[in-house]
Amino acid sequence: MLWHGDRDLRGVDAVILPGGFSYGDYLRCGAIARFAPVMSELVPAARAGLPVLGICNGFQILCEAHLLPGALTRNAALRFITRDLRLRVENTRTAWTRAYSGGEQIVVPLKSGEGAYAADPGTLADLEASGQVVIRYASDNPNGSADGIAGVCNAEGNVVGLMPHPEHAVDSLTGPSADGLGFFASVVAAGVMT
């Protein structure tokens, strides 16, 4: 585990920015955590190709750090939502989604209050054109995300962010499915983590 206050990635092969409530999310989600000392090392490493996955608050931090386009805004209903959702994997070429097949549907929990993905129309069009929409809500759009977007990647595909929590779908005993394992299997299979 990397410590937020250390300017040191300790030579890791990949980084997952987990969900949670960094600094309580009292300000805009992720707006303070993007200034954590460790981010000063993470940002250049990610730009240089280090696989980085941001889940929920981690996704928000990646957007705040401009490693990913767009922003996460309050849910359309203005309430926190925990719900098991059907997602569609739209891009299987990223470091984190190679284990899935194109268009595969998976069931993964979403749990967030500020999960509505937003970007300007030009950015949204670019994301669609370049295949940077990685995950989309497959049935209902739970939070008012633009184009039902649940997760995106950078142009290179090494940095991925998504609002749902694949780590809660790794065992049907403690989650709705084991469908989320693919994210972690992808990066392991790519040989970056041995």
Added chain:
Amino acid sequence: MTATDTVAGAAATAGLPQPFAELGLTQAEYEKIVDTLGRRPTSAELALYSVMWSEHCSYKSSKVHLRQFAAKAPPSDALLAGIGHNAGVVDIGQGYAVTFKIESHNHPSYVEPHQGAATGVGGIVRDILAMGARPVAVMDALRFGPASAPDTGRVLPGVVSGISFYGNCLGLPNIGGELDFDPSYAGNPLVNALCVGVMRHGDLQVASASGPGNQVILFGSTTGPDGVGGASVLASATFGEVKGGGEVGGGESAKRPSVQVGDPFTEKLLVECCLELFAGGLVVGIQDLGAAGIACATTELTAGGTGGMLVRLDAVPLRDASLGPPEILMSESQERMMAVVEPARVEAFLAVCAKWDVRAAVIGEVTDTGRLVMTWHGEPVVDIPPSSAADGPVYARPAERPAAQDALAADDPAALPRLADGDGLRADLLALLSSPGLADKSWVTDQYDRYVRGDTVLAMPEDGGLIRVDETTGLGIALATDGNGRYCRLDPYLGTQLALSEAYRNVAATGASPLAVTNCLNFGSPEDPAVMWQFAEAVRGLADGCAVLGVPVTGGNVSFYNQTGTVAIHPTPVIGVLGVHDDVRRRLSVGFPDVSGPASIVLLGRTGEEFGGSAWAHVLHGHLGGRPPAPDLDAERRLAALLVAAAEAGLLSSAHDLSDGGLAVALAESCLRGGVGCAVRLPGDPFTALFSESAGRAIVAVRPGAEAAFGQLRDAHGVAGETIGTAGGDSLVVDGCFAIPLTELAAVHGQTLPALFG
């Protein structure tokens, strides 16, 4: 700054009028303080005694009754720490211990719903943390006025958002609880928060200040004016008849500053910081700061330890520099803890605090003087025998069964008109399912994170929450809370046993063995003999019930003064039961299974014609009268043992307890949870079979092929049972009565709360 009221000054100004009545103390209590000290108290001492002797902190009206929990406790080798600690500690085997407790935050949640409910979660989490445990889950038992009342539209969304805001940010899964509505809670919503924590046996911490010379460290948030006097003002004054004078007067808006403001991120840091301090062996004693803040923590630590403490109040880090000794003592600023630390370990202690960005200050030391002394810039402002504040007065208040109780019991629901044909029964079921108390609660529970920490095996709408404790062995803990104000209004003794029975049954329905009990006793004014009778009966019922079921009460909380004017809420003891699950992989869900072969549905227990206080009488007729269902604790014990044994043997694929709304509602819930229909034939009179609320019952779906084995096990446990049908299809079909497609059930069940609350 006004002149400080020092001990020396107080001794020299005997007879100075003091505002003890405004602080909630009686003349007799004030005189007792003067007697104890041999002089008038200083303003700081008066503040300290007023909060320590408040009903909320001293249990002065309830103590004489609560003693039954220990006196009647069944023999149990599972108890590592019992009543009197911050929370009871239970041995669950494999070297693990569990601590759990439920506490009310009713009054603050009515005044300021969001912060009131949020800080209720924060407070109970610190109680669990102070025992040395890592908090692993929370639950909330909520009761509001009529769902359609405008004020419920203010209170409920605020309470839910407060619990969501605090619990989610803190990273604790919310795994269950209750939601109910009744006009009796209109001016007094009940917000009861439960927390459960897990530790290894050796990790138990104590709340005592021992060892003269050891340092007293206050850590966590700074101290501000929030919640000053909250304990005495909010928990001891009755809404609608606020006593006059100063900050206390003026009703609801004047009380708002008395509600605390929560900072869950700081609490998260405090949790991780404390656990690292415990692991490093850096703490001699620890106490959380809740009601009555520093006043309570210092007196309880001192009274429980060597007996003396010197505190420098001017060393307390403040967020408002204008606060003086009385306000500092009474402040209920959240996210604070107090630790006793050996001098040689103070540096290491402070280093851990710094790592977690937790502010810490040495504010005093343990002494052997037998006195709790506090100074303000060098001058003593408090000098008291600590036990005099910690123990408080004890009242045996008059209790009298109200005469109207007979008329209530005589108002038998048997006289209510019943729709006996299929269409009528169908309409009654749909009316129950769409009633706010029985409707789909997703609008509420979707706002809570049930997944965080990754060990949640079952959560709402299951009968009980289930948390995995050990990934290797599958050891886990189950929890359920239950209460039924209507039953208790009809008969508080039986009603409390019914609540205990239901929580016990709900835990067993997950496959876990019930082990221990906590309680949150919500009542009206103890100064009303009728309320005191309800309270005495409820406590007696719980103590007797626990003795029969073989589960000890490990702790609890009393909330009095839940009334508007002279009208009290229904007596509402909320009972929490903890169970241990040997292997969570064998948990039972409420949902009917989606299996290829038809799974038999067996109705367990005996059904009588019992409609007093039932959901049917309440929802269809607005009726409350008669007698509640008769609890049968021996039958509950056998039923629970059967469910646990059948789960362990892998004979069942679902289990659901029968309670509000009887068999009809239970069948509908099992269908909706599993997404699978069922077809059943009713034994006896269809109306009674569907809606009676006889206790000690459950429905189970037997794994295809295991019918004979389950039948033998059922016989061996002496549990009555009858196969009533099979799971399957996409409708709830009651032979000869009605068929309801699951889509219709789901729509009717799901629409109510969103329509009410947006």
